[in-house]
Amino acid sequence: MASSTVDSSVSDLFSSAPALQSNLEILSPDQIELAKILLENGQSHLFLHWSEPGVCDNEKLGFFDQIARLNSSYPGGLAAYIKTAKELLADSKLGKNPYDGFSPSVPSGENLTFGDENFIEMEKRGVVEARKAAFVLVAGGLGERLGYNGIKVALPRETTTGTCFLQHYIESILALQEASHKVASDGNQTDIPFIIMTSDDTHSRTQDLLELNSYFGMKSTQVHLLKQEKVACLDDNDARLALDSNNKYKIQTKPHGHGDVHSLLYSSGLLDKWLDAGLKWVLFFQDTNGLLFNAIPASLGVSATKQYHVNSLAVPRKAKEAIGGITKLTHADGRAMVINVEYNQLDPLLRASGFPDGDVNCETGYSPFPGNINQLILELGSYKEELQKTGGAIKEFVNPKYKDSTKTSFKSSTRLECMMQDYPKTLPPTARVGFTVMDIWLAYAPVKNNPEDAAKVPKGNPYHSATSGEMAIYRANSRILQKAGVKVEEPVKQVLNGQEVEVWSRITWKPKWGMIFSDIKTKVSGNCDISQKSTMAITGRNVFIDNLSLDGALIVDSIDDAEVKLGGSIKNNGWTMETVDYKDTSVPEEIRIRGFRFNKVEQLEKKFNQPGKFSLED
Ligand SMILES: O=c1ccn([C@@H]2O[C@H](COP(=O)(O)OP(=O)(O)O[C@H]3OC[C@@H](O)[C@H](O)[C@H]3O)[C@@H](O)[C@H]2O)c(=O)[nH]1
Numbered sequence: 374m375a376s377s378t379v380d381s382s383v384s385d386l387f388s389s390a391p392a393l394q395s396n397l398e399i400l401s402p403d404q405i406e407l408a409k410i411l412l413e414n415g416q417s418h419l420f421l422h423w424s425e426p427g428v429c430d431n432e433k434l435g436f437f438d439q440i441a442r443l444n445s446s447y448p449g450g451l452a453a454y455i456k457t458a459k460e461l462l463a464d465s466k467l468g469k470n471p472y473d474g475f476s477p478s479v480p481s482g483e484n485l486t487f488g489d490e491n492f493i494e495m496e497k498r499g500v501v502e503a504r505k506a507a508f509v510l511v512a513g514g515l516g517e518r519l520g521y522n523g524i525k526v527a528l529p530r531e532t533t534t535g536t537c538f539l540q541h542y543i544e545s546i547l548a549l550q551e552a553s554h555k556v557a558s559d560g561n562q563t564d565i566p567f568i569i570m571t572s573d574d575t576h577s578r579t580q581d582l583l584e585l586n587s588y589f590g591m592k593s594t595q596v597h598l599l600k601q602e603k604v605a606c607l608d609d610n611d612a613r614l615a616l617d618s619n620n621k622y623k624i625q626t627k628p629h630g631h632g633d634v635h636s637l638l639y640s641s642g643l644l645d646k647w648l649d650a651g652l653k654w655v656l657f658f659q660d661t662n663g664l665l666f667n668a669i670p671a672s673l674g675v676s677a678t679k680q681y682h683v684n685s686l687a688v689p690r691k692a693k694e695a696i697g698g699i700t701k702l703t704h705a706d707g708r709a710m711v712i713n714v715e716y717n718q719l720d721p722l723l724r725a726s727g728f729p730d731g732d733v734n735c736e737t738g739y740s741p742f743p744g745n746i747n748q749l750i751l752e753l754g755s756y757k758e759e760l761q762k763t764g765g766a767i768k769e770f771v772n773p774k775y776k777d778s779t780k781t782s783f784k785s786s787t788r789l790e791c792m793m794q795d796y797p798k799t800l801p802p803t804a805r806v807g808f809t810v811m812d813i814w815l816a817y818a819p820v821k822n823n824p825e826d827a828a829k830v831p832k833g834n835p836y837h838s839a840t841s842g843e844m845a846i847y848r849a850n851s852r853i854l855q856k857a858g859v860k861v862e863e864p865v866k867q868v869l870n871g872q873e874v875e876v877w878s879r880i881t882w883k884p885k886w887g888m889i890f891s892d893i894k895t896k897v898s899g900n901c902d903i904s905q906k907s908t909m910a911i912t913g914r915n916v917f918i919d920n921l922s923l924d925g926a927l928i929v930d931s932i933d934d935a936e937v938k939l940g941g942s943i944k945n946n947g948w949t950m951e952t953v954d955y956k957d958t959s960v961p962e963e964i965r966i967r968g969f970r971f972n973k974v975e976q977l978e979k980k981f982n983q984p985g986k987f988s989l990e991d
């Protein structure tokens with residue numbers, strides 16, 4: 374009896390999808406199980422267009438291959454995904470405030486000032502800790518706002534040397550590793566692991582970039598790629614999965630967000646390995662912040678000194694800027710947490726809770742809420758413990774764009790998303806969650822916006838474009854050298870791709886030349902000045918700027934065993950900047966999105982390939 378009841382309910386189930394039912398013979402038992410899951414969760418529409426058996430059978434099997442992948446890559450499978458989606462879509466339709474019961478206030482955190490005693494101390498401490506760190510780059514995003522055709526980590530960080538972001542990140546990690554080993558008292562010489570989260574959009578191109586460049590000097594065993602899977606798109610409030618408009622045997626998918634990094638790390642088994650190897654810190658960062666490593670040593674020092682389980686890096690934030698606000702949320706029941714409130718949610722949250730003007734600047738000219746740059750430093754032991762409880766699942770959200778105020782249909786399909794900075798949301802109240810604020814010029818210059826959108830950014834807010842991203846490198850390096858005693862001439866203002874930017878001397882160096890301020894200071898002495906029209910690129914390690922007067926372009930490369938003194942008066946016609954319009958397709962995309970290119974008119978270029986002591990006259 375019992376079995377016939379099951380059979381009849383199963384056949385009831387399949388009778389809701391006659392086109393599928395007539396195809397059951399071509400499906401394997403596993404595929405039939407997956408079909409049941411779909412039907413039980415309100416997905417019979419997926420089969421409305423199925424042809425009779427014998428027609429498009431390969432496509433039908435392909436459909437179930439995809440369903441199997443979607444089912445196995447999500448914790449709890451598709452049934453859990455659809456269930457959560459229905460709940461979140463219902464909340465969204467009701468306009469439910471995800472922060473219901475919480476009131477926001479401005480949290481207090483650690484403030485660092487570049488170059489002061491505390492900063493220098495923190496940097497030194499950070500270097501000591503670095504050999505116990507693992508770095509995790511989330512690079513699965515397409516960069517839709519930037520609209521660049523390649524992967525973002527392959528973009529030049531600056532075009533004076535053309536070094537791409539990925540190379541710079543790797544060289545920075547290697548420089549930290551080396552510096553840390555030098556000060557290690559325990560003789561521990563482990564390599565710092567470097568993890569890159571990719572997606573189908575970025576995986577093979579990331580791998581190719583690494584392989585074509587011999588991992589930019591890192592051991593290939595030191596680098597791990599973890600690929601995130603996309604999730605199914607949703608067509609309506611009933612969480613009906615969306616079919617691809619060009620292929621009715623395919624579900625539309627979209628990225629699930631950078632929050633996937635936690636479940637991927639958890640299931641990779643790497644956390645245990647790292648604990649066994651004595652590691653203590655996991656540092657997460659995003660694809661295009663060329664200034665990030667200026668901030669890493671000091672903030673790692675803060676994590677270690679304050680024994681933070683979670684340390685978020687932050688910068689002063691302009692109201693309405695597209696970066697999340699670090700906020701203290703206190704619940705009516707007494708619970709409190711310090712968490713990122715994403716930029717699209719900060720204004721409504723504030724308006725709903727006693728800040729009638731919403732997301733606005735205060736008397737400082739900045740939002741009172743520090744801006745999250747999404748660089749997180751987590752303490753490995755507590756991280757692993759937490760993931761053991763959650764499996765790495767992160768609180769999700771949904772952000773449908775409704776057609777009208779009835780909120781009954783969407784402009785285009787939506788999906789569930791999750792963010793890596795939501796990790797602290799499940800932590801117990803005993804967790805030590807803090808943040809570290811640093812100057813924008815030092816720490817944050819992402820490349821996210823295309824030239825057209827960047828030009829429309831309200832005046833005074835950062836452009837976050839390829840133009841501003843590169844100019845920020847020169848500004849930071851110029852200011853750091855100024856602080857070290859070099860007279861770097863003040864910048865000029867220029868409009869590039871419709872954005873007014875400060876153009877400083879084009880100064881660049883490799884991370885191994887100077888990772889922390891106290892190192893950089895040892896590389897600079899005497900009376901030095903660099904004019905605004907100058908370019909200076911240092912790619913060697915033991916290069917010392919000593920009584921140098923530069924007005925032109927100076928390019929210096931040297932092997933580690935060569936000690937090179939840059940001094941005397943160098944004057945040449947240098948490298949000029951030519952404007953380029955972003956619409957000019959005769960210019961390569963990675964150049965035209967900047968709005969300028971260099972015309973290498975004249976330079977002093979020196980290479981020192983032999984061990985020994987040298988100066989520019991040699
Ligand atoms: O599915 C995804 C989406 C994104 N990413 C990666 O996550 C990083 C951030 O993605 P985006 O640039 O789209 O992020 P957003 O600009 O929307 O906001 C992010 O950065 C600024 C912070 O203030 C925000 O709090 C943070 O969410 C990138 O490195 C991207 O490659 C993934 O790895 N997978």
Ligand SMILES: [Mg+2]
Pocket residue numbers: none
């Ligand atoms: Mg985004």
